[in-house]
Amino acid sequence: MKQFKILSKPLTLKNVYYILRDTPKLELSNTAIQNITKCREYLDNKVKNNAAPIYGVTTGFGSLCNTSVSEKDLGKLQENLMMSHACGMGEEVPQEIVKLMLLLKIQSLSYGHSGVQLATVQRLVDMFNRKIYPIVYQQGSLGASGDLAPLAHMCLPIIGLGEVYYRGKRYSGAEINEKMKWKPIKLKSKEGLALLNGTQFMSAYAAYLILKAQKIVFLADLIGAISLDAFNGRVEPFMELVHMVRPHAGQLNTANNIMEFLKGSEIVQQEKRHVQDPYSFRCMPQVHGASKDAIDHIANVIETEINSVTDNPTVFPDADLVISAGNFHGQPLAINLDFLSIAMAELGNISERRVYQLIDGKRDLPPFLVAKPGLNSGFMIPQYTAASIVNQNKSLTMPCSTDSIISSQGQEDHVSMGANAATKCYRIVENVEKLLGIELFNAAQALEFRRPLKSSPLIEQIIAQYREAVPFIVNDTVMYDKMQLSTNFIQCLEDWFEFE
Secondary structure (H helix, E strand, O other): EEEEOOOOOEEEHHHHHHHHOOOOOOEEEEEHHHHHHHHHHHHHHHHHHHOOOOOOOOOOHHHHOOOOOHHHHHHHHHHHHHHOOOOOOOEEHHHHHHHHHHHHHHHHOOOOOOOHHHHHHHHHHHHOOOEEEEEEEEEEOOEOOOHHHHHHHHHHHHOOOOOEEEEEEEEEHHHHHHHHOOOOOOOOOOHHHHHHOOOOHHHHHHHHHHHHHHHHHHHHHHHHHHHHHHHHHHHHHHHHHHOOOOOHHHHHHHHHHHHHHHHOOHHOOOOOOOOOHHHHHHHHHHHHHHHHHHHHHHHHHHHHHHHOOOOOOOHHHHHEEOOOOOOOHHHHHHHHHHHHHHHHHHHHHHHHHHHHHHHHHOOOOOHHHHHOOOOOOOOHHHHHHHHHHHHHHHHHOOOOOOOOEEEEEEEOOOOOOHHHHHHHHHHHHHHHHHHHHHHHHHHHHHHHHOOOOOOOOOHHHHHHHHOOOOOOOOOOOHHHHHHHHHHHHHHHHHHOOOOO
């Protein structure tokens, strides 16, 4: 993808995937330009010819909504809003997510219901195209009047304030404008509010995480299949007949994946002495499948959100209305980011249980997966690490969306806390990658104790590539670096994933 025209078609997660991967040049379509221009002209005329106060346009903000502002101060009002709301703290938002924030803000402003100048939107496009990524902080948004603090940080550079990264170097907003030979944008009425209101912090995280989740849940099937074969497990629980009588889509998909991954395995074809496997193996279709169904639902919510107008008030030129409402409220994202946290944490939870089964000295595998246990501790402690990470994930699955803290003198009396749901979901997803890396580390080790029998051609190919990065462990050695290499391998497998 070399170019992407805003509003030329709906923004899909597939588009987002390729925009993240390829960083195409953005261009405002004719439709977007016409929408933006028409709305701005309407709002200018509305302010000029209407004596009635319009929230955020000719009044203050939040609980100051009844305080009118003179026409000569409307631009200053918007600049003050930008400066006063840039109150982010904590860690910096990853640049990939800031990149998505820019994209999604441009998309939302281009529908022509926000009242911004064309020059303002074009400046955001120029920043995206030059790979100028504002420095945004993770803490500060309540996810209700939009993502006020993070979006303030994202948009400050257009008025010559804030900070950005450009080609790996940090610049002030003034410095980057000078370097690019850009003049700071002179904000007009409503513009600061349009830039700061909106769910683009939450929705950028959500889009990024759902794309990763779709890759990870597929890899959970693959790594689970390797563990199953290494454990000398049975394949009958994955036969289609079982799942046709409980036909959840995700369950059917996982069962089919595992059967395909194990096709041609000599280990599978061996006669089994055991009648059943533990749930962590036998119930992969039901557990992984439930996470897949959750992910599919969440993806639909996110696609709706990234094609929406989420600032306030909303301007409708054709209806001659400026309506103060609540499209900035992040509850649809907050609930679903909490849901995604649970769905992903469960993938990590069941993964750690398979690790434990592999090291427990069962099914002719040596205790802790080393030939001389006792002298060697082997894979004892990687399971401890996995258990620790699983515990952290469990603590992070406590919902943010069920909490609300009153703000702005009671005007904003219910907030979504979706921004915190987003940042903790990010940590959970990172943790699940580590857990699957630990599982693959154990499964690849266990598989060697099935020799000379071979697994399926696909699995043998993957293990051969894995061994180029991570060695078989004969005697005790430093393990943390191997665990990190295993996690890196998982992330490389994700890179092979093509979005469908």
